[in-house]
Amino acid sequence: xxxxxxxxxxxxxxxxxxxxxxxxxxxxxxxxxxxxxxxxxxxxxxxxxxxxxxxxxxxxxxxxxxxxxxxxxxxxxxxxxxxxxxxxxxxxxxxxxxxxxxxxxxxxxxxxxxxxxxxxxxxxxxxxxxxxxxxxxxxxxxxxxxxxxxxxxxxxxxxxxxxxxxxxxxxxxxxxxxxxxxxxxxxxxxxxxxxxxxxxxxxxxxxxxxxxxxxxxxxxxxxxxxxxxxxxxxxxxxxxxxxxxxxxxxxxxxxxxxxxxxxxxxxxxxxxxxxxxxxxxxxxxxxxxxxxxxxxxxxxxxxxxxxxxxxxxxxxxxxxxxx
Amino acid sequence: xxxxxxxxxxxxxxxxxxxxxxxxxxxxxxxxxxxxxxxxxxxxxxxxxxxxxxxxxxxxxxxxxxxxxxxxxxxxxxxxxxxxxxxxxxxxxxxxxxxxxxxxxxxxxxxxxxxxxxxxxxxxxxxxxxxxxxxxxxxxxxxxxxxxxxxxxxxxxxxxxxxxxxxxxxxxxx
Numbered sequence: 001x002x003x004x005x006x007x008x009x010x011x012x013x014x015x016x017x018x019x020x021x022x023x024x025x026x027x028x029x030x031x032x033x034x035x036x037x038x039x040x041x042x043x044x045x046x047x048x049x050x051x052x053x054x055x056x057x058x059x060x061x062x063x064x065x066x067x068x069x070x071x072x073x074x075x076x077x078x079x080x081x082x083x084x085x086x087x088x089x090x091x092x093x094x095x096x097x098x099x100x101x102x103x104x105x106x107x108x109x110x111x112x113x114x115x116x117x118x119x120x121x122x123x124x125x126x127x128x129x130x131x132x133x134x135x136x137x138x139x140x141x142x143x144x145x146x147x148x149x150x151x152x153x154x155x156x157x158x159x160x161x162x163x164x165x166x167x168x169x170x171x172x173x174x175x176x177x178x179x180x181x182x183x184x185x186x187x188x189x190x191x192x193x194x195x196x197x198x199x200x201x202x203x204x205x206x207x208x209x210x211x212x213x214x215x216x217x218x219x220x221x222x223x224x225x226x227x228x229x230x231x232x233x234x235x236x237x238x239x240x241x242x243x244x245x246x247x248x249x250x251x252x253x254x255x256x257x258x259x260x261x262x263x264x265x266x267x268x269x270x271x272x273x274x275x276x277x278x279x280x281x282x283x284x285x286x287x288x289x290x291x292x293x294x295x296x297x298x299x300x301x302x303x304x305x306x307x308x309x310x311x312x313x314x315x316x317x318x319x320x321x322x323x
Numbered sequence: 324x325x326x327x328x329x330x331x332x333x334x335x336x337x338x339x340x341x342x343x344x345x346x347x348x349x350x351x352x353x354x355x356x357x358x359x360x361x362x363x364x365x366x367x368x369x370x371x372x373x374x375x376x377x378x379x380x381x382x383x384x385x386x387x388x389x390x391x392x393x394x395x396x397x398x399x400x401x402x403x404x405x406x407x408x409x410x411x412x413x414x415x416x417x418x419x420x421x422x423x424x425x426x427x428x429x430x431x432x433x434x435x436x437x438x439x440x441x442x443x444x445x446x447x448x449x450x451x452x453x454x455x456x457x458x459x460x461x462x463x464x465x466x467x468x469x470x471x472x473x474x475x476x477x478x479x480x481x482x483x484x485x486x487x488x489x490x491x492x493x494x495x496x497x
Contacts (some may be wrong), residue, residue, distance in 0.1 A: 006341040006387055033344070034364050045340070048388055073377075077442045082450040093409060093445040097467025098437070099430065100365060103384065233445065234467035282479045298471045 002038050008048040010208060016178050018047040018250075020207035025049050027069060028103035030096075031112045040120055040129055041113075050259055054211055056262075057081075062217035065174075068210045072096070072162065075106060085215060086244050087223035091165035094227045097234045107210040108162055110173065110190070111202070114156035115144055127153045128198045142302035144236055149264035154198030158265050163187065165225060167266040168242040168258035172214045178207030183206030184214055191265035220231055221246040221254065222321050228261070228309050232275050237261035239309040245321040252276050252322070259293070262306055269293050281322045286315045326390045330355065331399025335479050339386050345379075346370045348386035349396060357397035357425045361469075368468030371426040371433075378433035380467075397425035400432060408432060411481035419472035427468050431482045434464045438486070456486045 009015035015025055026032055027050050035041040054067035057078050061087035064080060075081060076092035079144040096104060118124045118136040125134035137145060172184035190202055204210075227240035240260035244254040255276050259267040272293045272317050279285050288310040299307060325339045330353060337352055346363075348373070349355045359379055361369035365383040372381045373395040400406045408431050411417070418424045438460075443450045446463045454460065462477055471476060 006340060006385070006389075008388075026385070026388070029385060029388065030365060030380070033383050033385065037363065050388060077440070079451075082443065086450050089443065089450050090445075093447075095444065097365075097368070098434065099368060099371055099378050099380045099467045100383075100465055103379050211485070233463050265347045 002039060002042040002044075004036075004043055005045045006048065007045070009052060012052060012176060012211070015047050015049045015052070016176070016207045016209050016254070018045060019209060020178055021045070022206075023047050025209070027105040027108040028071070028100075029108075030100050030103050031108065035113060035120075038056060038122070040122065042316075043118070043161065048238055049209075055109075060214060064215040066106050066213045066215065068105060072101040072104045072106070072107045072109060073098070075162075076101065084218035085165075085169060085223070087244060088162070088165040088215075090223075090225035091161040091240075091242055093228075094225060094237075094240070095161035106213050107160070107273045109160055110166075110210065110213070112160060112200075115159045116156040117141075117144075118137060119156060128156060128194075128201075131197070131199045138300065139164075142300055144238070144261075146264045147262050147294070147297040147303050147305060147306050148267055149193045151194045151264075152239075153196055154194035154264070155298075155300065156194065156198065156264065156265060157236075157261065158191065158264065159260075161227065161237060161260055163238060163266040164258045164260035165242045166213060166215075166238055167257045167268050168244055170216055170256075172216075173210055174212040174213045174214055175204065175208050177205070182211060183220070186196050187266060188268070193264050219244060224317060224320070226313050226317055228313065239306055239313055240312045241272055241317050243317050243321065245318070247281070250322045251278065251280050252318075253278070256315075259310070262297075262310065281318045283315075286318055287311070289318075290314050325388050326387050328353075328386070328389055328392060328394055330394045331396060337386070339387065341387055343386045344379035344382050344387055345372070345374075345384040345386045345394070349381060349394070355396050355398055358429075359422055359425055361423070361426075367423070367426075368430060369423050369426040370467065371429040373429055373433060376433075376436070378430050395429070398427050400428060406432075407485045408435075408481065411485050412478070415481040415484065416477040417474055417481040418470075418477070419474050423468060423470045423471065423472075426463070427449070427478055430465060430468045431478075431485075434482070435486060437464070442447070455482065458483065 023045035030041050054069040058065050072092050076089045082089045119126050124136035145155045167187050173190045176182045222242045227237045229235040237260045242258045244256045255273050359369035361367035363382045370381040413450040444463045
């Protein structure tokens with residue numbers, strides 16, 4: 001690990017100033033420390049925000065206000081989340097291990113880096129790690145990679161389960177800017193697609209800090225999180241679906257679907273939802289939904305299996321929802 | 324950097340390089356070598372310790388971030404190495420080489436506490452109902468601890484036996 005200066009922030013402003021000066025914040029550290037050990041990330045200054053007073057979950061406009069330092073364990077176990085947003089509890093519990101969930105925070109989970117093995121391997125080229133160096137993943141071994149939202153410069157996958165559930169719930173990220181103002185930003189505006197600048201992953205400006213995630217009023221409906229992975233536990237998603245579905249007599253009244261394991265960011269395609277609304281669930285509709293979702297997919301060699309998994313997961317999710 | 328840690332009830336004042344992980348501070352500075360370094364990347368769980376009562380991977384945490392924290396390592400689970408879980412691991416052959424055992428023990432100690440608090444898991448059928456510690460629940464909850472000797476049957480039996488009757492007789496270890 002490269003040497004670095006460590007400071008503990010006593011207030012947000014200290015952290016923001018350090019960020020503005022090029023520092024890196026650390027909260028749970030479960031991803032950052034790993035990357036620092038491998039020298040994939042080599043921050044000169046690390047600012048510890050883990051003790052900032054951002055760790056409560058409170059009722060907010062009929063929804064929930066989740067402080068950025070709430071741990072994944074505490075969020076998954078929160079009784080309001082378990083009752084009103086079960087898809088979020090399920091997604092959190094489907095991710096990582098008990099030890100990691102105790103350290104990982106809500107804000108840190110959003111900002112975790114891709115697990116693309118080429119990003120981790122400093123002996124290979126990676127535009128995310130070293131801008132302009134090329135992408136060894138394209139033409140390399142592909143499995144935990146994206147098929148939607150990718151570019152010729154990057155096929156990295158956003159690995160979070162939590163963020164997929166947040167996307168389906170229309171959660172917003174609360175950001176405080178250096179001047180002290182706070183605003184809410186939807187996840188699709190928060191995450192940038194790679195394009196020609198895959199090293200820029202979010203729309204955060206220097207000095208911006210995530211203070212919370214805000215969930216809107218619960219909408220009811222049947223919620224589920226389904227995740228396919230290479231082993232039964234403690235593995236990243238090959239494909240996952242977060243769903244909130246209202247159905248009656250086999251017909252979909254309302255539906256929201258977000259996908260993990262396929263997108264450069266937590267993936268949602270409202271065209272698919274619009275197409276299914278008011279329709280009766282049958283094999284034809286499921287096929288059509290999958291085809292529409294994947295109409296822009298780039299199935300590089302080694303990733304073709306994800307198309308099959310998407311169709312199958314859609315099938316089980318929709319079939320169960322109308323039963 | 325000056326850092327105060329309370330480890331197994333004893334206070335320690337350390338002067339640490341910022342890069343030192345909690346695991347290295349415990350092993351190299353405090354000579355508490357029970358906590359093991361396996362993968363050093365949070366994947367194997369051999370370094371699991373309790374921080375303020377919660378299990379974490381000590382290899383993925385900077386020691387300087389734990390100023391003022393209370394840490395329990397395997398050495399602190401009991402004064403004589405025979406906590407109910409430790410005795411049950413001996414009784415049910417919950418180890419072969421033993422390298423992962425300190426992490427398994429710390430993790431299992433926390434799992435029993437998490438169950439008592441009603442935390443659901445990925446395999447819990449009902450998010451809001453009471454949690455019953457089945458074999459399937461245990462496998463899911465212990466998935467952050469790997470045993471390369473594959474002593475999972477013994478590890479499971481040991482933890483389940485403690486969960487079932489609350490205590491294991493001390494004689495069992497002999």
